[in-house]
Amino acid sequence: MNTAIDVKNLSHSFGEHLVLKNISFQVPTKDFFIVIGPNGSGKTTLMKALSGILKPQAGRLEILNRPIDRYQRKALARTIAFVPQMLSADFPFTVFEMVLMGRSPYLGILGLEEEEDMEIARQAIAFTGMENLAHRKLDQLSGGEQQRVFIARAICQEPDVILLDEPTASLDLAYQVRIMDLMERLKNEKGITVVMVSHDVNLAAMYADHLLLIHDGQVLCQGLPDEVLTYKTLEEAYGCTLLVDESPLGKFPRVTLVPKKYMIKE
């Protein structure tokens, strides 16, 4: 099995505050890899390090067996695409124009797209099922539709790895499943490694090949979903009472929150 991302002893701090502490993990290629953890555990910082936005202060980070700082900017952009948490559509680009921007790391010195680039953008739009929205303005779309546009843009970048920072955070239930299905198809049909930060442990349990649970900037647990999502690890990470059993849908864990009023008194 090949390694898409290899992280060893990664540490980073903002001022006095140590956000990532000695983090190590590996993501195999063509894997659906989900990072979970409570707020402020360092998930977003980790994503920024993986995408090259942030240069970690210590540790080693290899993308496709090559240290990240050995990549040229554009070469890195052709290898890793990033879908950030929140995006604002300040200026009214159309969906097609926006997706086409994913071709930027491939363009020549004048920055003009060729017919081939347009075709790749069309395919990315078709893959995400947005053909009939292609000429709509971005600011006229709903949150879920915008999220799909940003994913299509990342696909158009033709990367080996796609990083997503909580892509389902503000979406309704139907859209959450749609986005997750889309990412699974991306992995299966295009062979892209998907690395995602998620808040939703149940979605993570259903879709992830491997999970990484981080807490307070450290790796608490990593492995298959049923290894990571146990009562013990989750309670330690999130500090609340949870019920973990097997999902009625299949052989993966289901996590249920247990509010105080339902707890059994001893």
Added chain:
Amino acid sequence: MINAKPILLTRLMIISFLLLMVLVAVMLLGISVGPTQSTMRNVLQTIFGMHASDAMLNTIIWKIRFPRVLLSALVGAALSLGGLVFQALLRNPLAEPYILGISGGSAIGAIIGILMGFSRFPGVSLTAFTGSIATLVLILAMSSGQTILKKDALLLSGVMVNAFCAAVIMFLISMTQDTRLHNIIFWLMGDLSLGDMRQVGILAVILLPCFVLVFWLSNPMNLLLMGKELAQTMGVNIKLITVTLLVATSFMVSATVSYCGLVGFVGLVMPHLLRLVFGPDHRILVPACVLGGGTYLVVCDILARTLPKQGEIPAGVITAMIGAPLFIYLLKRTAK
């Protein structure tokens, strides 16, 4: 089904050609308007060398009107482009060199240069450039902290820097006993009449490479609209691009200020109008702003020359009268 849109290059050529035609037409109009009566036909014949007999008209056209129209076009182009760049880099639709106080800063520099008796180029241009860079750094520092891009902080800093610059300018003017006082005041309000062909030529040599540079960086400017971090993951060298664009823009603005003073709000009107018509792609907008901005200031200058019965008003007065209400309109619209 997704229609195959015309490839960008074709679109770019068509739009540039059309806007160039408009600019040429407006420039011809600008050349034929003036206190010395002349018909459009006479003017055209003189320009194309078929009517060489009228020596006075010949002199008026080539020595006075043509440099002036060309100067207006260059200054309008540079200021529009300046507005476009600031709006993209600061992600603020209201950013503009004049509103942010960059023009005011270069005016201080320019006045100091003039009072010290420097020649317009390179002396005054360099002191103006120093002034513009100083105000730029000041504004960015004032509105920074975590978010350079905060809309209100940036605009308020700009307004205050502008007010401060105005005070310093008034101070400098009231301290001097110089006989050129009237000249300075007229120049301050945006005076396009000073150019002779040689000076306009120098300005063109300064500005044209800047136009090319900004066009070259127009695709990264598109990506910057999506935020610095995302642009970075798409292969953009954020620091290099931002610094290059800011310096190039300040350079263009200070060059225009040292030649014709404060012509405000040009960088607000044209970028917005053109964005409305052609969409937000900077690879189209950069050439469109150069040509359209030139057209706009030539038109404003024609108005400045023809509206009063006698003499003329500074072009900066016209641009402010059009631009300031538009600014308020845009402010209301973005605040909703």
